Amino acid sequence: MALNPGDFEYISKIVREQSAIVLEKGKEYLVEARLTPLATSENFKSIADLAQQMKRDVGGKLIAKVVEAMTTNETSFFRDIHPFEVLKNTIIPELIQKRESQKKLSIWCGASSSGQEPYTLAMLLTENFPQLKNWKIDFIASDISTEMQKRCQEGVYSQLEINRGLPAMLMVKYFQRNGAQWQIKPELRQMIDFRILNLSGRWPLMPKFDLVMMRNVLIYFDVPTKKEILRKVRENLYPDGYVFLGAAETTLNLDDKYERMNFKQSGCYRIKDCL
Amino acid sequence: MRALVIDDSRAIRLILGQVMKKLGFEVVDAGDGQEALNKLKSDGPFDIALVDWNMPVMNGYDFVVNTRKDSQYNDMRLMMVTTETEMAQVVKALEAGANEYVMKPFTKEMIAEKLTLLGLSPE
Known part of the structure:
Protein backbone atom coordinates (compact mmCIF):
# COMPACT_ATOMS: atom_id res chain seq x y z
CA MET A 1 0.00 0.00 0.00
CA ALA A 2 1.38 3.39 -1.01
CA LEU A 3 1.82 6.23 1.44
CA ASN A 4 1.36 9.90 0.58
CA PRO A 5 3.62 12.58 2.15
CA GLY A 6 0.80 14.12 4.23
CA ASP A 7 -0.13 10.82 5.84
CA PHE A 8 3.54 9.99 6.47
CA GLU A 9 3.96 13.32 8.24
CA TYR A 10 0.81 12.78 10.32
CA ILE A 11 1.72 9.19 11.30
CA SER A 12 5.31 10.23 12.12
CA LYS A 13 3.98 13.00 14.39
CA ILE A 14 1.62 10.65 16.24
CA VAL A 15 4.29 7.95 16.65
CA ARG A 16 6.76 10.55 17.91
CA GLU A 17 4.28 11.95 20.43
CA GLN A 18 3.30 8.53 21.73
CA SER A 19 6.64 6.76 21.80
CA ALA A 20 9.39 9.38 21.11
CA ILE A 21 10.39 7.27 18.13
CA VAL A 22 11.57 9.45 15.26
CA LEU A 23 10.56 8.50 11.73
CA GLU A 24 12.63 10.73 9.50
CA LYS A 25 11.98 11.36 5.85
CA GLY A 26 13.14 8.31 3.94
CA LYS A 27 11.47 5.92 6.40
CA GLU A 28 8.25 5.85 4.37
CA TYR A 29 9.03 2.25 3.38
CA LEU A 30 9.11 1.29 7.04
CA VAL A 31 5.68 2.83 7.68
CA GLU A 32 4.26 1.09 4.61
CA ALA A 33 5.78 -2.25 5.61
CA ARG A 34 4.55 -2.06 9.19
CA LEU A 35 1.11 -0.57 8.62
CA THR A 36 -0.06 -2.46 5.53
CA PRO A 37 -0.80 -5.64 7.53
CA LEU A 38 -2.61 -3.57 10.17
CA ALA A 39 -4.65 -1.66 7.56
CA THR A 40 -5.65 -4.96 5.98
CA SER A 41 -6.61 -6.62 9.26
CA GLU A 42 -8.63 -3.54 10.29
CA ASN A 43 -10.45 -3.59 6.92
CA PHE A 44 -9.06 -0.33 5.53
CA LYS A 45 -8.51 -0.12 1.79
CA SER A 46 -5.35 1.95 2.16
CA ILE A 47 -2.98 3.48 4.69
CA ALA A 48 -4.62 6.83 3.78
CA ASP A 49 -7.97 5.45 5.02
CA LEU A 50 -6.26 4.20 8.16
CA ALA A 51 -4.73 7.66 8.74
CA GLN A 52 -8.15 9.31 8.25
CA GLN A 53 -9.68 7.02 10.87
CA MET A 54 -6.79 7.73 13.25
CA LYS A 55 -7.79 11.43 13.17
CA ARG A 56 -11.29 10.46 14.36
CA ASP A 57 -10.00 7.90 16.88
CA VAL A 58 -11.36 9.40 20.11
CA GLY A 59 -10.62 6.41 22.34
CA GLY A 60 -7.12 6.07 20.93
CA LYS A 61 -7.43 2.32 20.31
CA LEU A 62 -6.47 2.50 16.65
CA ILE A 63 -3.62 4.90 17.41
CA ALA A 64 -2.32 2.46 20.02
CA LYS A 65 -2.34 -0.30 17.40
CA VAL A 66 -0.47 1.93 14.92
CA VAL A 67 2.16 2.86 17.52
CA GLU A 68 2.52 -0.80 18.43
CA ALA A 69 2.96 -1.83 14.79
CA MET A 70 5.56 0.89 14.27
CA THR A 71 7.62 0.02 17.33
CA THR A 72 7.91 -3.69 16.69
CA ASN A 73 11.19 -4.90 15.32
CA GLU A 74 12.19 -7.61 12.93
CA THR A 75 14.78 -9.70 14.69
CA SER A 76 16.44 -13.09 14.85
CA PHE A 77 17.97 -15.43 17.38
CA PHE A 78 21.70 -14.77 18.02
CA ARG A 79 21.31 -11.52 16.08
CA ASP A 80 24.71 -10.19 14.98
CA ILE A 81 26.37 -13.17 16.77
CA MET B 1 34.84 -20.36 -0.30
CA ARG B 2 33.10 -23.14 -2.23
CA ALA B 3 29.64 -24.58 -1.89
CA LEU B 4 27.95 -27.68 -3.31
CA VAL B 5 24.20 -27.16 -3.77
CA ILE B 6 22.26 -30.44 -3.94
CA ASP B 7 18.58 -30.43 -4.87
CA ASP B 8 16.51 -32.30 -7.44
CA SER B 9 14.59 -29.14 -8.29
CA ARG B 10 16.38 -27.13 -10.94
CA ALA B 11 14.60 -23.99 -9.73
CA ILE B 12 15.82 -24.45 -6.15
CA ARG B 13 19.36 -25.19 -7.37
CA LEU B 14 19.23 -21.94 -9.30
CA ILE B 15 17.79 -19.83 -6.46
CA LEU B 16 19.98 -21.30 -3.72
CA GLY B 17 22.99 -21.14 -6.01
CA GLN B 18 22.35 -17.45 -6.63
CA VAL B 19 21.96 -16.81 -2.90
CA MET B 20 25.29 -18.51 -2.21
CA LYS B 21 27.02 -16.62 -5.02
CA LYS B 22 25.72 -13.34 -3.60
CA LEU B 23 27.16 -14.41 -0.26
CA GLY B 24 30.57 -14.81 -1.85
CA PHE B 25 30.68 -18.53 -2.62
CA GLU B 26 31.76 -20.33 -5.75
CA VAL B 27 28.94 -22.77 -6.45
CA VAL B 28 28.75 -26.25 -7.98
CA ASP B 29 25.43 -28.08 -8.03
CA ALA B 30 24.09 -31.62 -8.17
CA GLY B 31 20.61 -33.09 -8.72
CA ASP B 32 20.79 -35.95 -6.20
CA GLY B 33 22.99 -37.45 -3.50
CA GLN B 34 24.85 -39.84 -5.79
CA GLU B 35 25.72 -37.10 -8.28
CA ALA B 36 26.85 -34.99 -5.29
CA LEU B 37 29.15 -37.77 -4.04
CA ASN B 38 30.66 -37.94 -7.54
CA LYS B 39 31.14 -34.16 -7.60
CA LEU B 40 32.85 -34.22 -4.21
CA LYS B 41 35.47 -36.45 -5.84
CA SER B 42 35.69 -34.64 -9.18
CA ASP B 43 35.16 -30.99 -8.16
CA GLY B 44 36.02 -30.87 -4.44
CA PRO B 45 36.98 -29.77 -1.89
CA PHE B 46 33.98 -27.77 -0.71
CA ASP B 47 33.57 -25.72 2.45
CA ILE B 48 29.89 -26.57 2.66
CA ALA B 49 27.21 -28.74 1.05
CA LEU B 50 23.60 -27.56 1.16
CA VAL B 51 21.46 -30.67 0.87
CA ASP B 52 17.80 -31.28 0.14
CA TRP B 53 16.28 -34.32 1.86
CA ASN B 54 13.89 -35.88 -0.67
CA MET B 55 15.65 -36.63 -3.95
CA PRO B 56 15.68 -39.56 -6.41
CA VAL B 57 18.62 -42.02 -6.69
CA MET B 58 20.14 -41.04 -3.32
CA ASN B 59 18.35 -38.82 -0.81
CA GLY B 60 19.99 -36.10 1.24
CA TYR B 61 20.00 -38.07 4.47
CA ASP B 62 21.92 -40.95 2.83
CA PHE B 63 24.30 -38.38 1.32
CA VAL B 64 25.02 -37.05 4.82
CA VAL B 65 25.55 -40.56 6.19
CA ASN B 66 27.85 -41.50 3.30
CA THR B 67 29.82 -38.28 3.51
CA ARG B 68 30.38 -38.58 7.24
CA LYS B 69 31.77 -42.11 6.76
CA ASP B 70 34.67 -40.65 4.80
CA SER B 71 37.18 -38.79 6.96
CA GLN B 72 38.49 -36.71 4.05
CA TYR B 73 35.23 -34.71 4.26
CA ASN B 74 35.38 -34.12 8.02
CA ASP B 75 35.94 -30.39 7.58
CA MET B 76 33.08 -29.87 5.14
CA ARG B 77 29.97 -28.43 6.77
CA LEU B 78 26.65 -30.04 5.88
CA MET B 79 23.46 -28.01 5.95
CA MET B 80 20.10 -29.62 5.24
CA VAL B 81 17.77 -27.31 3.30
CA THR B 82 14.49 -29.17 3.16
CA THR B 83 10.71 -29.19 3.43
CA GLU B 84 10.99 -31.84 6.17
CA THR B 85 9.94 -30.01 9.34
CA GLU B 86 9.28 -32.77 11.88
CA MET B 87 11.47 -32.46 14.97
CA ALA B 88 12.36 -36.17 14.64
CA GLN B 89 13.73 -35.51 11.15
CA VAL B 90 15.87 -32.62 12.39
CA VAL B 91 17.27 -34.82 15.17
CA LYS B 92 17.91 -37.65 12.70
CA ALA B 93 19.86 -35.34 10.36
CA LEU B 94 21.93 -33.85 13.20
CA GLU B 95 22.71 -37.30 14.59
CA ALA B 96 23.86 -38.43 11.14
CA GLY B 97 26.32 -35.55 11.05
CA ALA B 98 24.51 -32.56 9.54
CA ASN B 99 25.79 -29.33 11.10
CA GLU B 100 22.76 -27.16 10.42
CA TYR B 101 19.17 -27.41 9.28
CA VAL B 102 17.04 -24.94 7.32
CA MET B 103 13.35 -25.54 6.71
CA LYS B 104 12.07 -24.36 3.33
CA PRO B 105 11.04 -21.77 2.32
CA PHE B 106 14.35 -20.03 2.92
CA THR B 107 15.55 -16.45 2.48
CA LYS B 108 19.02 -15.09 1.82
CA GLU B 109 19.10 -13.73 5.40
CA MET B 110 18.31 -17.15 6.84
CA ILE B 111 21.08 -18.81 4.88
CA ALA B 112 23.53 -16.03 5.76
CA GLU B 113 22.74 -16.34 9.48
CA LYS B 114 23.21 -20.11 9.42
CA LEU B 115 26.52 -19.74 7.57
CA THR B 116 27.69 -17.33 10.27
CA LEU B 117 26.82 -19.93 12.92
CA LEU B 118 29.02 -22.39 11.02
CA GLY B 119 31.94 -19.97 10.94
CA LEU B 120 31.48 -19.29 7.23
CA SER B 121 30.72 -15.59 7.53
CA PRO B 122 29.31 -14.28 4.27
CA GLU B 123 31.07 -11.39 2.54
Whole structure:
Protein backbone atom coordinates (compact mmCIF):
# COMPACT_ATOMS: atom_id res chain seq x y z
CA MET A 1 0.00 0.00 0.00
CA ALA A 2 1.38 3.39 -1.01
CA LEU A 3 1.82 6.23 1.44
CA ASN A 4 1.36 9.90 0.58
CA PRO A 5 3.62 12.58 2.15
CA GLY A 6 0.80 14.12 4.23
CA ASP A 7 -0.13 10.82 5.84
CA PHE A 8 3.54 9.99 6.47
CA GLU A 9 3.96 13.32 8.24
CA TYR A 10 0.81 12.78 10.32
CA ILE A 11 1.72 9.19 11.30
CA SER A 12 5.31 10.23 12.12
CA LYS A 13 3.98 13.00 14.39
CA ILE A 14 1.62 10.65 16.24
CA VAL A 15 4.29 7.95 16.65
CA ARG A 16 6.76 10.55 17.91
CA GLU A 17 4.28 11.95 20.43
CA GLN A 18 3.30 8.53 21.73
CA SER A 19 6.64 6.76 21.80
CA ALA A 20 9.39 9.38 21.11
CA ILE A 21 10.39 7.27 18.13
CA VAL A 22 11.57 9.45 15.26
CA LEU A 23 10.56 8.50 11.73
CA GLU A 24 12.63 10.73 9.50
CA LYS A 25 11.98 11.36 5.85
CA GLY A 26 13.14 8.31 3.94
CA LYS A 27 11.47 5.92 6.40
CA GLU A 28 8.25 5.85 4.37
CA TYR A 29 9.03 2.25 3.38
CA LEU A 30 9.11 1.29 7.04
CA VAL A 31 5.68 2.83 7.68
CA GLU A 32 4.26 1.09 4.61
CA ALA A 33 5.78 -2.25 5.61
CA ARG A 34 4.55 -2.06 9.19
CA LEU A 35 1.11 -0.57 8.62
CA THR A 36 -0.06 -2.46 5.53
CA PRO A 37 -0.80 -5.64 7.53
CA LEU A 38 -2.61 -3.57 10.17
CA ALA A 39 -4.65 -1.66 7.56
CA THR A 40 -5.65 -4.96 5.98
CA SER A 41 -6.61 -6.62 9.26
CA GLU A 42 -8.63 -3.54 10.29
CA ASN A 43 -10.45 -3.59 6.92
CA PHE A 44 -9.06 -0.33 5.53
CA LYS A 45 -8.51 -0.12 1.79
CA SER A 46 -5.35 1.95 2.16
CA ILE A 47 -2.98 3.48 4.69
CA ALA A 48 -4.62 6.83 3.78
CA ASP A 49 -7.97 5.45 5.02
CA LEU A 50 -6.26 4.20 8.16
CA ALA A 51 -4.73 7.66 8.74
CA GLN A 52 -8.15 9.31 8.25
CA GLN A 53 -9.68 7.02 10.87
CA MET A 54 -6.79 7.73 13.25
CA LYS A 55 -7.79 11.43 13.17
CA ARG A 56 -11.29 10.46 14.36
CA ASP A 57 -10.00 7.90 16.88
CA VAL A 58 -11.36 9.40 20.11
CA GLY A 59 -10.62 6.41 22.34
CA GLY A 60 -7.12 6.07 20.93
CA LYS A 61 -7.43 2.32 20.31
CA LEU A 62 -6.47 2.50 16.65
CA ILE A 63 -3.62 4.90 17.41
CA ALA A 64 -2.32 2.46 20.02
CA LYS A 65 -2.34 -0.30 17.40
CA VAL A 66 -0.47 1.93 14.92
CA VAL A 67 2.16 2.86 17.52
CA GLU A 68 2.52 -0.80 18.43
CA ALA A 69 2.96 -1.83 14.79
CA MET A 70 5.56 0.89 14.27
CA THR A 71 7.62 0.02 17.33
CA THR A 72 7.91 -3.69 16.69
CA ASN A 73 11.19 -4.90 15.32
CA GLU A 74 12.19 -7.61 12.93
CA THR A 75 14.78 -9.70 14.69
CA SER A 76 16.44 -13.09 14.85
CA PHE A 77 17.97 -15.43 17.38
CA PHE A 78 21.70 -14.77 18.02
CA ARG A 79 21.31 -11.52 16.08
CA ASP A 80 24.71 -10.19 14.98
CA ILE A 81 26.37 -13.17 16.77
CA HIS A 82 29.40 -11.12 18.09
CA PRO A 83 27.73 -9.82 21.28
CA PHE A 84 26.76 -13.36 22.22
CA GLU A 85 30.28 -14.65 21.62
CA VAL A 86 31.64 -11.89 23.86
CA LEU A 87 29.03 -12.67 26.51
CA LYS A 88 29.83 -16.38 26.40
CA ASN A 89 33.60 -16.10 26.31
CA THR A 90 34.29 -13.03 28.43
CA ILE A 91 31.50 -11.11 30.12
CA ILE A 92 29.45 -13.90 31.74
CA PRO A 93 32.54 -15.79 33.02
CA GLU A 94 33.82 -12.50 34.48
CA LEU A 95 30.49 -11.69 36.13
CA ILE A 96 30.24 -15.22 37.54
CA GLN A 97 33.67 -14.81 39.09
CA LYS A 98 32.82 -11.40 40.55
CA ARG A 99 29.42 -12.44 41.90
CA GLU A 100 30.51 -15.85 43.19
CA SER A 101 30.00 -14.93 46.84
CA GLN A 102 26.43 -13.60 46.37
CA LYS A 103 25.52 -16.14 43.66
CA LYS A 104 23.21 -13.56 42.09
CA LEU A 105 23.03 -12.10 38.59
CA SER A 106 20.63 -9.49 37.27
CA ILE A 107 19.96 -9.01 33.59
CA TRP A 108 17.70 -6.66 31.63
CA CYS A 109 16.81 -6.83 27.94
CA GLY A 110 15.38 -3.34 27.40
CA ALA A 111 13.77 -3.85 23.99
CA SER A 112 12.85 -7.50 23.87
CA SER A 113 10.52 -7.22 20.87
CA SER A 114 9.24 -10.73 20.08
CA GLY A 115 11.64 -12.33 22.55
CA GLN A 116 14.46 -13.66 20.40
CA GLU A 117 17.13 -11.73 22.30
CA PRO A 118 16.14 -12.70 25.85
CA TYR A 119 15.58 -16.31 24.83
CA THR A 120 18.95 -16.37 23.06
CA LEU A 121 20.52 -15.18 26.29
CA ALA A 122 18.55 -17.73 28.33
CA MET A 123 19.75 -20.53 26.02
CA LEU A 124 23.31 -19.23 26.17
CA LEU A 125 23.29 -19.20 29.99
CA THR A 126 21.63 -22.62 30.32
CA GLU A 127 23.83 -24.22 27.69
CA ASN A 128 27.20 -22.89 28.80
CA PHE A 129 26.98 -22.08 32.50
CA PRO A 130 25.33 -24.98 34.33
CA GLN A 131 26.69 -23.63 37.63
CA LEU A 132 24.11 -20.83 37.40
CA LYS A 133 21.39 -23.37 38.15
CA ASN A 134 21.99 -22.73 41.84
CA TRP A 135 22.18 -18.94 41.46
CA LYS A 136 19.45 -16.37 41.79
CA ILE A 137 19.00 -14.95 38.31
CA ASP A 138 16.82 -11.83 38.04
CA PHE A 139 16.12 -11.70 34.34
CA ILE A 140 13.79 -8.93 33.15
CA ALA A 141 12.85 -8.41 29.51
CA SER A 142 10.74 -5.39 28.60
CA ASP A 143 9.09 -3.92 25.55
CA ILE A 144 6.78 -1.00 24.86
CA SER A 145 4.24 -3.26 23.16
CA THR A 146 1.65 -5.25 25.13
CA GLU A 147 1.23 -7.57 22.17
CA MET A 148 4.96 -8.29 22.17
CA GLN A 149 4.99 -8.89 25.91
CA LYS A 150 2.25 -11.49 25.45
CA ARG A 151 4.12 -13.08 22.54
CA CYS A 152 7.31 -13.24 24.60
CA GLN A 153 5.54 -14.93 27.49
CA GLU A 154 4.05 -17.52 25.17
CA GLY A 155 7.39 -18.02 23.40
CA VAL A 156 5.70 -19.23 20.21
CA TYR A 157 7.47 -18.79 16.87
CA SER A 158 6.60 -19.50 13.26
CA GLN A 159 8.73 -21.73 11.06
CA LEU A 160 10.11 -18.62 9.38
CA GLU A 161 11.19 -17.15 12.71
CA ILE A 162 12.68 -20.41 14.00
CA ASN A 163 14.86 -20.52 10.88
CA ARG A 164 16.42 -17.15 11.72
CA GLY A 165 19.79 -17.50 13.44
CA LEU A 166 18.87 -20.34 15.77
CA PRO A 167 21.35 -23.25 15.76
CA ALA A 168 19.44 -26.45 14.92
CA MET A 169 20.98 -28.16 17.94
CA LEU A 170 19.42 -25.57 20.26
CA MET A 171 16.09 -25.72 18.46
CA VAL A 172 15.94 -29.45 19.12
CA LYS A 173 16.90 -28.99 22.75
CA TYR A 174 14.87 -25.98 23.80
CA PHE A 175 11.77 -25.92 21.56
CA GLN A 176 8.77 -28.13 21.14
CA ARG A 177 6.62 -28.25 18.05
CA ASN A 178 2.92 -27.41 18.27
CA GLY A 179 1.44 -27.92 14.81
CA ALA A 180 2.92 -25.34 12.49
CA GLN A 181 4.50 -23.42 15.36
CA TRP A 182 7.40 -23.86 17.68
CA GLN A 183 7.29 -23.04 21.35
CA ILE A 184 10.20 -22.48 23.68
CA LYS A 185 10.17 -24.94 26.58
CA PRO A 186 8.69 -23.86 29.94
CA GLU A 187 12.00 -23.98 31.82
CA LEU A 188 13.34 -21.16 29.65
CA ARG A 189 10.09 -19.18 29.64
CA GLN A 190 10.07 -19.30 33.42
CA MET A 191 13.57 -17.82 33.62
CA ILE A 192 12.37 -14.47 32.31
CA ASP A 193 10.05 -11.83 33.75
CA PHE A 194 8.48 -10.12 30.72
CA ARG A 195 7.25 -6.58 31.40
CA ILE A 196 5.86 -3.58 29.54
CA LEU A 197 8.10 -0.55 29.64
CA ASN A 198 8.23 2.59 27.51
CA LEU A 199 11.89 3.56 27.43
CA SER A 200 11.01 7.18 26.65
CA GLY A 201 8.48 7.39 29.48
CA ARG A 202 8.71 7.16 33.23
CA TRP A 203 10.53 4.03 34.34
CA PRO A 204 9.26 1.90 37.21
CA LEU A 205 11.51 1.16 40.13
CA MET A 206 13.99 -1.44 38.94
CA PRO A 207 16.79 -3.41 40.54
CA LYS A 208 20.44 -2.71 39.74
CA PHE A 209 21.68 -4.76 36.80
CA ASP A 210 24.90 -6.58 36.02
CA LEU A 211 24.06 -6.69 32.35
CA VAL A 212 21.78 -4.54 30.18
CA MET A 213 20.96 -5.35 26.56
CA MET A 214 19.78 -2.19 24.82
CA ARG A 215 20.51 -3.11 21.23
CA ASN A 216 19.10 -1.49 18.12
CA VAL A 217 16.56 0.62 19.95
CA LEU A 218 18.29 3.96 20.56
CA ILE A 219 18.32 4.54 16.79
CA TYR A 220 14.58 5.17 16.95
CA PHE A 221 14.82 8.06 19.42
CA ASP A 222 15.77 11.72 19.14
CA VAL A 223 18.99 12.93 20.80
CA PRO A 224 17.52 14.21 24.10
CA THR A 225 15.66 10.91 24.58
CA LYS A 226 18.78 8.88 23.75
CA LYS A 227 20.72 10.89 26.39
CA GLU A 228 18.00 10.38 28.95
CA ILE A 229 17.82 6.62 28.33
CA LEU A 230 21.60 6.21 28.53
CA ARG A 231 21.68 8.20 31.79
CA LYS A 232 18.92 6.09 33.32
CA VAL A 233 20.57 2.85 32.19
CA ARG A 234 23.76 4.02 33.90
CA GLU A 235 21.86 4.72 37.11
CA ASN A 236 20.39 1.21 37.00
CA LEU A 237 23.73 -0.48 36.32
CA TYR A 238 26.19 -1.79 38.90
CA PRO A 239 29.45 0.17 38.54
CA ASP A 240 31.18 -2.93 37.13
CA GLY A 241 28.25 -4.00 34.95
CA TYR A 242 28.04 -4.02 31.17
CA VAL A 243 25.70 -2.56 28.56
CA PHE A 244 25.32 -3.80 25.00
CA LEU A 245 24.16 -1.43 22.27
CA GLY A 246 23.64 -2.26 18.60
CA ALA A 247 26.82 -2.50 16.53
CA ALA A 248 25.95 0.76 14.76
CA GLU A 249 24.98 2.60 17.94
CA THR A 250 27.24 4.64 20.18
CA THR A 251 27.30 6.64 23.39
CA LEU A 252 29.62 9.15 21.71
CA ASN A 253 28.33 12.74 22.02
CA LEU A 254 25.45 11.40 24.10
CA ASP A 255 26.95 10.28 27.40
CA ASP A 256 30.67 10.64 28.15
CA LYS A 257 30.51 8.49 31.27
CA TYR A 258 30.54 5.29 29.20
CA GLU A 259 33.54 3.66 27.59
CA ARG A 260 33.40 1.23 24.70
CA MET A 261 35.03 -2.13 25.34
CA ASN A 262 37.46 -3.34 22.76
CA PHE A 263 35.49 -6.40 21.67
CA LYS A 264 35.04 -6.87 17.96
CA GLN A 265 31.72 -5.43 16.72
CA SER A 266 29.96 -6.27 19.95
CA GLY A 267 28.76 -2.79 21.01
CA CYS A 268 29.80 -3.54 24.60
CA TYR A 269 30.13 -0.63 27.05
CA ARG A 270 30.85 -0.12 30.71
CA ILE A 271 30.97 2.88 32.98
CA LYS A 272 34.29 4.74 32.87
CA ASP A 273 36.69 4.28 35.78
CA CYS A 274 34.59 1.44 37.09
CA LEU A 275 37.54 -0.49 38.52
CA MET B 1 34.84 -20.36 -0.30
CA ARG B 2 33.10 -23.14 -2.23
CA ALA B 3 29.64 -24.58 -1.89
CA LEU B 4 27.95 -27.68 -3.31
CA VAL B 5 24.20 -27.16 -3.77
CA ILE B 6 22.26 -30.44 -3.94
CA ASP B 7 18.58 -30.43 -4.87
CA ASP B 8 16.51 -32.30 -7.44
CA SER B 9 14.59 -29.14 -8.29
CA ARG B 10 16.38 -27.13 -10.94
CA ALA B 11 14.60 -23.99 -9.73
CA ILE B 12 15.82 -24.45 -6.15
CA ARG B 13 19.36 -25.19 -7.37
CA LEU B 14 19.23 -21.94 -9.30
CA ILE B 15 17.79 -19.83 -6.46
CA LEU B 16 19.98 -21.30 -3.72
CA GLY B 17 22.99 -21.14 -6.01
CA GLN B 18 22.35 -17.45 -6.63
CA VAL B 19 21.96 -16.81 -2.90
CA MET B 20 25.29 -18.51 -2.21
CA LYS B 21 27.02 -16.62 -5.02
CA LYS B 22 25.72 -13.34 -3.60
CA LEU B 23 27.16 -14.41 -0.26
CA GLY B 24 30.57 -14.81 -1.85
CA PHE B 25 30.68 -18.53 -2.62
CA GLU B 26 31.76 -20.33 -5.75
CA VAL B 27 28.94 -22.77 -6.45
CA VAL B 28 28.75 -26.25 -7.98
CA ASP B 29 25.43 -28.08 -8.03
CA ALA B 30 24.09 -31.62 -8.17
CA GLY B 31 20.61 -33.09 -8.72
CA ASP B 32 20.79 -35.95 -6.20
CA GLY B 33 22.99 -37.45 -3.50
CA GLN B 34 24.85 -39.84 -5.79
CA GLU B 35 25.72 -37.10 -8.28
CA ALA B 36 26.85 -34.99 -5.29
CA LEU B 37 29.15 -37.77 -4.04
CA ASN B 38 30.66 -37.94 -7.54
CA LYS B 39 31.14 -34.16 -7.60
CA LEU B 40 32.85 -34.22 -4.21
CA LYS B 41 35.47 -36.45 -5.84
CA SER B 42 35.69 -34.64 -9.18
CA ASP B 43 35.16 -30.99 -8.16
CA GLY B 44 36.02 -30.87 -4.44
CA PRO B 45 36.98 -29.77 -1.89
CA PHE B 46 33.98 -27.77 -0.71
CA ASP B 47 33.57 -25.72 2.45
CA ILE B 48 29.89 -26.57 2.66
CA ALA B 49 27.21 -28.74 1.05
CA LEU B 50 23.60 -27.56 1.16
CA VAL B 51 21.46 -30.67 0.87
CA ASP B 52 17.80 -31.28 0.14
CA TRP B 53 16.28 -34.32 1.86
CA ASN B 54 13.89 -35.88 -0.67
CA MET B 55 15.65 -36.63 -3.95
CA PRO B 56 15.68 -39.56 -6.41
CA VAL B 57 18.62 -42.02 -6.69
CA MET B 58 20.14 -41.04 -3.32
CA ASN B 59 18.35 -38.82 -0.81
CA GLY B 60 19.99 -36.10 1.24
CA TYR B 61 20.00 -38.07 4.47
CA ASP B 62 21.92 -40.95 2.83
CA PHE B 63 24.30 -38.38 1.32
CA VAL B 64 25.02 -37.05 4.82
CA VAL B 65 25.55 -40.56 6.19
CA ASN B 66 27.85 -41.50 3.30
CA THR B 67 29.82 -38.28 3.51
CA ARG B 68 30.38 -38.58 7.24
CA LYS B 69 31.77 -42.11 6.76
CA ASP B 70 34.67 -40.65 4.80
CA SER B 71 37.18 -38.79 6.96
CA GLN B 72 38.49 -36.71 4.05
CA TYR B 73 35.23 -34.71 4.26
CA ASN B 74 35.38 -34.12 8.02
CA ASP B 75 35.94 -30.39 7.58
CA MET B 76 33.08 -29.87 5.14
CA ARG B 77 29.97 -28.43 6.77
CA LEU B 78 26.65 -30.04 5.88
CA MET B 79 23.46 -28.01 5.95
CA MET B 80 20.10 -29.62 5.24
CA VAL B 81 17.77 -27.31 3.30
CA THR B 82 14.49 -29.17 3.16
CA THR B 83 10.71 -29.19 3.43
CA GLU B 84 10.99 -31.84 6.17
CA THR B 85 9.94 -30.01 9.34
CA GLU B 86 9.28 -32.77 11.88
CA MET B 87 11.47 -32.46 14.97
CA ALA B 88 12.36 -36.17 14.64
CA GLN B 89 13.73 -35.51 11.15
CA VAL B 90 15.87 -32.62 12.39
CA VAL B 91 17.27 -34.82 15.17
CA LYS B 92 17.91 -37.65 12.70
CA ALA B 93 19.86 -35.34 10.36
CA LEU B 94 21.93 -33.85 13.20
CA GLU B 95 22.71 -37.30 14.59
CA ALA B 96 23.86 -38.43 11.14
CA GLY B 97 26.32 -35.55 11.05
CA ALA B 98 24.51 -32.56 9.54
CA ASN B 99 25.79 -29.33 11.10
CA GLU B 100 22.76 -27.16 10.42
CA TYR B 101 19.17 -27.41 9.28
CA VAL B 102 17.04 -24.94 7.32
CA MET B 103 13.35 -25.54 6.71
CA LYS B 104 12.07 -24.36 3.33
CA PRO B 105 11.04 -21.77 2.32
CA PHE B 106 14.35 -20.03 2.92
CA THR B 107 15.55 -16.45 2.48
CA LYS B 108 19.02 -15.09 1.82
CA GLU B 109 19.10 -13.73 5.40
CA MET B 110 18.31 -17.15 6.84
CA ILE B 111 21.08 -18.81 4.88
CA ALA B 112 23.53 -16.03 5.76
CA GLU B 113 22.74 -16.34 9.48
CA LYS B 114 23.21 -20.11 9.42
CA LEU B 115 26.52 -19.74 7.57
CA THR B 116 27.69 -17.33 10.27
CA LEU B 117 26.82 -19.93 12.92
CA LEU B 118 29.02 -22.39 11.02
CA GLY B 119 31.94 -19.97 10.94
CA LEU B 120 31.48 -19.29 7.23
CA SER B 121 30.72 -15.59 7.53
CA PRO B 122 29.31 -14.28 4.27
CA GLU B 123 31.07 -11.39 2.54
